[in-house]
Amino acid sequence: MASSKILIIDDDQDLTSALQTVLESNQYSVSTAASPDEGMEKLNAEKPDLIILDVMMTTWQDGFDMARSLKKDDEFKAIPILMLTGVEDKTGLEFKSEAGDEEWLPVEVFLDKPVDPETFLAEVKKLLS
Numbered sequence: 001m002a003s004s005k006i007l008i009i010d011d012d013q014d015l016t017s018a019l020q021t022v023l024e025s026n027q028y029s030v031s032t033a034a035s036p037d038e039g040m041e042k043l044n045a046e047k048p049d050l051i052i053l054d055v056m057m058t059t060w061q062d063g064f065d066m067a068r069s070l071k072k073d074d075e076f077k078a079i080p081i082l083m084l085t086g087v088e089d090k091t092g093l094e095f096k097s098e099a100g101d102e103e104w105l106p107v108e109v110f111l112d113k114p115v116d117p118e119t120f121l122a123e124v125k126k127l128l129s
Helices: 013-024 036-046 062-071 087-091 117-128
Strands: 005-009 029-033 050-053 081-085 109-112
Touching (some): 005 013, 013 029, 013 117, 036 050, 109 117
Parallel strands (some): 005 029, 050 081, 081 109
16 A cells, blocks of 8 residues: 655754654655745645645745645645644744634644644544545
């Protein structure tokens, strides 16, 4: 059976590397992108089964914008998005309760950084089941 393909879009290379190690040690196929533009290139080329998306990259709202754009695109809207971010820590604003709102935050799961690896893996497994 082929492993699920996961795309991580996050500009924090240390975190991305750690997440990739955790996922690959659990038999997932992982690719990474450091920006929304690079993420779109990889989405088009690789068609992942799951997207792990940061919020704050080039701008503070990149991940929000990208999630909304993907969920309006017929080609990508069925791919679940796990948003993993430190936005609450940086801004003081809580967004977790908005997860799933089709207009504002159309993601399936919203987790705060830093994340416990077991919690992270449990959410990934749920989204891919």
